[in-house]
Amino acid sequence: MIPEEDVKVAIIGGGAGGMAAASRIKRLRPDWRVDVFEKTSYVSHAPCGIPFYLSGMVESISELCAYDVNFFREKRGINVHLNSEVVKVEDGRVEVLERGKVQEYEWDRLVFATGAKAKRLNVRCMELDGVLCVSGIERAPIIREIASKYDNIVIIGSGYIGVEVADALSRKKRITVIEQESHPMPGYDHEISDILLGEMRQRVNLRLGERVLEISGSGRVEKVVTSADEYRADLVILAIGVEPNVKLALEYGIEMGQSGAIKTNEYMETSKNGVYAVGDCAETTNIITGKPDWIPLAAPANKMGYVAGSNIAGIRMKFPGAMKSQITSFYDLEIGKAGLSEKEAVRHGYDAVSVTITTRSRAKYIPGEGNITLKMVADAKTHRVLGVQAIGKGVSKRIYGASALLYKKATVEDFFFADFPFYPPKSPVWDPLVLAARNMFRKLGIS
Amino acid sequence: MIPEEDVKVAIIGGGAGGMAAASRIKRLRPDWRVDVFEKTSYVSHAPCGIPFYLSGMVESISELCAYDVNFFREKRGINVHLNSEVVKVEDGRVEVLERGKVQEYEWDRLVFATGAKAKRLNVRCMELDGVLCVSGIERAPIIREIASKYDNIVIIGSGYIGVEVADALSRKKRITVIEQESHPMPGYDHEISDILLGEMRQRVNLRLGERVLEISGSGRVEKVVTSADEYRADLVILAIGVEPNVKLALEYGIEMGQSGAIKTNEYMETSKNGVYAVGDCAETTNIITGKPDWIPLAAPANKMGYVAGSNIAGIRMKFPGAMKSQITSFYDLEIGKAGLSEKEAVRHGYDAVSVTITTRSRAKYIPGEGNITLKMVADAKTHRVLGVQAIGKGVSKRIYGASALLYKKATVEDFFFADFPFYPPKSPVWDPLVLAARNMFRKLGIS
Known part of the structure; x- marks a missing residue:
């Protein structure tokens, strides 16, 4: 060979x-x-x-x-x-x-x-100066340059890239984020994205359920017209996916x-x-x-x-696939997901059950803000866990743990018994992943 | 039933x-x-x-x-x-x-x-005032009280508890830590504990390879005598295990x-x-x-x-066991372990091979200190991973991921292909766990 x-x-x-x-x-x-x-x-x-x-x-x-x-x-x-x-x-x-x-x-x-490549919006006047996508890195210096000079920035789309760019630019600028769905981060279930929504409302002008109809201006961009309103824009950043x-x-x-x-x-x-x-x-x-x-x-x-x-090169090797494990953040909120959301699980025909918990990310006697909201989705028939989403503090380590278990097609029982470390400043003795599994036992009638 | x-x-x-x-x-x-x-x-x-x-x-x-x-x-x-x-x-x-x-x-x-219960040292004069164990919480107020009044504190033992107490008290007091082994945290291999050793030397008077022979004083403790030297002590904290x-x-x-x-x-x-x-x-x-x-x-x-x-109560359920997953920290170093160290693996008869890497815990373009040193131990025959130890930044999430995979008896290939999330401020695109697995491929002759 x-x-x-x-x-x-x-x-x-x-x-x-x-x-x-x-x-x-x-x-x-x-x-x-x-x-x-x-x-x-x-x-x-x-x-x-x-x-x-x-x-x-x-x-x-x-x-x-x-x-x-x-x-x-x-x-x-x-x-x-x-x-x-x-x-x-x-x-x-x-x-x-x-x-x-x-x-x-x-x-x-x-x-x-x-x-x-970045998806394009099917609206008029996409060729105006000041309408840019976040995809290749070549255009990024232009975005940074324009963003430094002007005040009114409109971001279209609130997936990972939209949210991260909103975080990056909203510390100095007035940002409008336009999302056609009812929640930011449409890949997440509402138990999670509701919390992000609350935080985004405090930081940016978040416009949900609005469809962009037109981006207009003469020569360079001046405004974005949506199904509900219109917004002044010196810079429009398209982040509607790839x-x-x-x-x-x-x-x-x-x-x-x-x-x-x-x-x-x-x-x-x-x-x-x-x-x-x-x-x-x-x-x-x-x-x-x-x-x-x-x-x-x-x-x-x-x-x-x-x-x-x-x-x-002659060494046979198989790629097993992937599962879209992701982490991001918006201000103090960490946000992460491994596997499927509940709506995705339903779409794929699973008999999906879910548990959402809000608990401490670390031992309760350690001072400071430390809540995490975690949603676990499982298949009622096989008890296999299909996905985990989380928002708040200490999200990364749970998404690492969840990604690893999901990779091995773990069940709810596995999530309960996997031996995650306990260290008071970092994790409580009942880890949020374990607590969610324990609650899932009840949902599944295991106990 | x-x-x-x-x-x-x-x-x-x-x-x-x-x-x-x-x-x-x-x-x-x-x-x-x-x-x-x-x-x-x-x-x-x-x-x-x-x-x-x-x-x-x-x-x-x-x-x-x-x-x-x-x-x-x-x-x-x-x-x-x-x-x-x-x-x-x-x-x-x-x-x-x-x-x-x-x-x-x-x-x-x-x-x-x-x-x-806390192990006792088999030396004279254990009954002096000011000689205390960190085990039950009832004695903790006495330790805090004495520590606040006196300056010379000797900690005997440098496992998790010894290290954590040294961290806690050394910010205000002169601390001597006495360990009979050559390295602190004897449960870890030297590639990891060498780094802790370097940090501890800067923060406490770390005495390695010394056996405690006597704890002496009249009425209350005055000094600790070891095989190499003697140390003034107003308070002796025993942390030699349970x-x-x-x-x-x-x-x-x-x-x-x-x-x-x-x-x-x-x-x-x-x-x-x-x-x-x-x-x-x-x-x-x-x-x-x-x-x-x-x-x-x-x-x-x-x-x-x-x-x-x-x-x-009548619901049959099995406990699958545990694996001593742990995280701790000393000043800015996070330290963690899941599964076996190399010396433990050898002691259990495995044909152990290991890889130690030092790499960035997050994307290299994110500024600030971000190194992690990670050691992976695997069985040469089955390719099963037996343990992961890490020290530095971003340790928790790797120990979560490793604990989860080890729980499912994962191989080196599983560690390489498990889909850990990539988020520049938190993790590099080649995660340290994945990099270690890739290096292990070479060690095992897989590629």
Whole structure:
């Protein structure tokens, strides 16, 4: 099963997944030629860091890149082509627009790591100055520049990115956040997002249940018109989600999954022999449901790259999927989720039961604010836990614990008996995860 | 299988395990009579909170009790007898020294929840004033009182309690810590305890590899003499560990386990019919090794009480054991462990391999100190992870994640693929647990 010598690998996209694949291949097969074609002038870029750049916590945009391009070129021997756009893919060759002209490169193995792109709003006047997306890191300096000069900032969308950007900018500016759903963070159930809603109302002008109809201005943006009202805007930040960037793969005839991302198997192989897909452009398996899912997050992207790279280099390895484990925060509230919300569980056909508790995140005799609200969702038939969401203090460690147990398809009994550490300043003797499981026993009629 | 009506339950000891059992029984069988005999004047006391009382973070000793005795009496209907010492156990009856005279109580089910007691040093002059143990909470006010008046405090032992008390008192006082091993926290491997050692040297007079030979003075303590030197002492705090409190059970003829604690099965039943043991006096199963072990910690004690209570009340439930998951801290260092250290793994006969990494606990572009050193120990044959230890920043969440995976007998591959959340201010895209697993792949020859 050892592949032939002198294999040429082409990787389209130099983000997390692409660079992880390239690095893995060069480690296992130092003599192979690995070309990475990256449209922007950054590699290994971390769009998840943009909110911290916008807040000023991170000074320079270049710090958001895990490594400099020279690291990949010199230390790892990868041929990184910056500002190079692949314009055509054919069997065994790609055409690349590089320094003003089209170059041709041959490949024996190909990796699509083309990432995701920000969704656009289907409204008029999107082309005005001052209307920007938080997706690639290239535009982030422009957002920071405009945000520093003007006062009226409108953020459209209140998913993770919208909330993080609102946090980052609202410390100095008047922020309006527009969300078409009834609650911020629509991926969460209301027991959790109600608490976020309360905090956001104190920090920003939060407009819920409003649909954006128009973004208008002459030359540059002046206002955002919604189904309910209109808002002055010197800067509009679009954060309504992303979609997989699959144009090239489609043109090449690669099969797509139900999610609209590139269909892959456990080895990260696509429908064509020798062609792989990783990261935000690739579909994978949802570990909870066992069904195909699109999970555009950085940590799984890196692992997909690692797995694809291993397989390309001749070490068979399976990627088991992901489950959208996430943590974020808004001011003093930590917010996190692993697995499914109750509404997602119902949508997937589970006989879902849930428990929501509000309790101390640490021993009650330790002074200071320390509440956490935690919701656990389980399947009534199998007692398997399907998801955990939490908001308040000490959320990270519970989402770590929950992610680990969910990964191992744990039941409510497992959540009760898993031996989490007790340390008064950090955790109470009955951990919130254990308390939730204990309450779930009653719901399930176990005791 | 429903037990008869009018069952009388006697519980010896009102700590975490005893009160958890009592509460559980009364919830399921409100009509049963449940007597709890507690030697001290506190119930549901939390000795783990003593260091935070000594530091002054917790003002009053009564705050360390999870609940007041009236809560248990009035809300839960438990007959709690304070200052009541069981002096004799016989089939169906106990004799209790209560308010100066011996009373007799009948029982149909009996629970030993007699806890642990501080180990004593086998040296002369233990009976001097100013020589105290950190075990029961009753003595804690005396320690705080003496510590506030005098300057020279010697702590003997540097396990969790010794380290936490040293942290609590060294902010205002000159502290000497004497440890007979070469490193503080002997339960940890040196890759971890070396870092703690460096920090402790800056905060206290840390004396390693010294055996205490004598504690001397006239009337009250004046000095501690060790194998290497002698130290002035106005207060000596003994923190050399605990041992199970099993005198009554032994006298009654209950079988002990190899650990010296009361032997129990999965239902927390002892060798005598209708007699249970829970908490620090009971032996249980080590989830990692599968062997009997003595794990005197508060979180498992509560769960043992819950399980024994369930079984007594007629709901069959198994206690799977524990694994000594723990977190503590010393100044800015968080320290934690789940499962076995490498030396423990070797002692148990595993073909142990280990990886130690020092990496960022969060995204590298987030400013501030953020290193974590993490050691993973695995079995070379099965790839099963046997333990994780960590020190530095962001330790809790990794010990939560590790505890959960270890509970499910996870392999190195599971640690690599478990989908931990990525959030730049809290965790890097390659989590330390995942990085350690990736390095372990190489050690194990997986890739």
